[in-house]
Amino acid sequence: MRDRLEFPDGTVIEVVSSPADPGTGPLELEFLLPHRCAAPPPHVHPGGQTERFEVLEGEFELLEGHTWHRVAAGSSLEVPPGIRHTFRNRSGAPVRVRNVHDPAHSFEAYIRGLHAIVREAGGMGPRVAIPFAGLWRRHSDTIRPSDGAVKLAVALLGRFAR
Numbered sequence: 302m303r304d305r306l307e308f309p310d311g312t313v314i315e316v317v318s319s320p321a322d323p324g325t326g327p328l329e330l331e332f333l334l335p336h337r338c339a340a341p342p343p344h345v346h347p348g349g350q351t352e353r354f355e356v357l358e359g360e361f362e363l364l365e366g367h368t369w370h371r372v373a374a375g376s377s378l379e380v381p382p383g384i385r386h387t388f389r390n391r392s393g394a395p396v397r398v399r400n401v402h403d404p405a406h407s408f409e410a411y412i413r414g415l416h417a418i419v420r421e422a423g424g425m426g427p428r429v430a431i432p433f434a435g436l437w438r439r440h441s442d443t444i445r446p447s448d449g450a451v452k453l454a455v456a457l458l459g460r461f462a463r
Contacts, residue, residue: 303331306416309424311335314412320405328405330412332398334361339425340389342451345382348406348442352380354388359396363388385447406443411436430454435462 304316313333320326355377380386402408418432438459
């Protein structure tokens with residue numbers, strides 16, 4: 302049975318497979334993203350980590366660098382290490398996406414930490430800013446903000462996180 306993480310906005314992330322060694326093996330996730338779900342800020346994966354997105358049902362948009370790509374069912378995109386990216390669902394319907402981080406590094410722990418923060422707070426909003434910044438700082442081997450304002454917020458607010 303897959304481990305299922307349900308978020309207040311309706312997003313569901315299922316852990317399909319975890320590597321025995323996160324430093325060398327891939328992490329496979331499956332996302333169910335409702336229309337207009339919360340999207341991560343633009344970010345990079347600095348540790349040689351490639352991220353692949355394969356749309357299983359529906360369609361969503363993936364930002365790579367400064368270009369948005371529409372990705373439909375049956376299509377996939379790969380984001381090389383260190384490339385700015387994020388995603389969103391503005392399609393009007395849910396989308397199901399297979400997501401692979403290779404190597405995993407601490408991305409699974411990051412996702413579980415994000416889930417705990419957002420569930421405790423009841424959603425995204427100002428009260429999650431400090432714990433979210435602390436989470437990003439703790440997992441800087443696998444995810445880092447790519448844009449100035451979020452970099453600054455993580456640097457400043459992360460100092461106050463437990």
